[in-house]
Amino acid sequence: MKVITATASTVDEAIQSALNELGVSRDRVEIDILDHGKKGFLGIFGNKPAVVKVTVVPHPIEETETFLKNVIEKMGIKATIEKVENDKEVLFSITGEKIGLLIGKHGQTLNSLQLLAQLVANRYTQDYINITVDAENYRTRRKEVLTQLAEKLAEKAIKTKREVKLEPLPAYERKVIHAALANNGQVKTFSVGTEPHRYIVIAPMHERMSR
């Protein structure tokens, strides 16, 4: 966090000079007036300058963007990040070289980056911000794969009249499976276990549950 103190003959001037030095606008800082200053007698005797302390308030989304940029660069990957903001939902899309490295097996590296980005974003805000990190449309492709998998396993559950357990998946991937089968009248889906090993069970509708 950047903090500077500035001194000038009036409070306003001191604030302005601090803002100039920091290169930010007034709505992005917190201002502490340490000394209002005194004009002094005839402007000669006993005049005291005004002193202000100006602190740049971190902007959660910008901090997160900088964080992702730095981390990706230090991973030795050349990439560009695009950002789409929608109220409390922010999507960062990464494109560039060696993106496979950034996605990892089953997206585990991408998910880890997303988790860290989420932590950075919510360090600086009271309102919860939801961060999604995507690379080369991985999330969209993954959604298609999960939807197909859900349909295939639902058929299996119906055919065998048995519950089908899936591998543990992160919450937003489980959500895709639940959503894919929400309108399937022949099966129901629920999650079992605790994070990070929580997994989905697809159960045929007309079977007595033995959980």
Add this chain to the structure above:
Amino acid sequence: MKALIETIVRALVDYPEDVVVTESSDESTITYVLSVHEGDIGKVIGKQGRTIHAIRTVVYAAASDQPKRVVVQVKDKG
């Protein structure tokens, strides 16, 4: 790799200036020991180790072209 770990961890903690990463290696393994302010230890480990797991995953991905095994440890207080 040291710089990568420092970049990630400094963004997560309350005392970024206390983040120190030391590197040591033998024939097969490079070990990075991460030392943070006492009050930040929980932050870098996270609930059920989620955060440190994510840090490790990112570091291992970046180290995948490395012939040696890479280990990231959090230094205990004391």
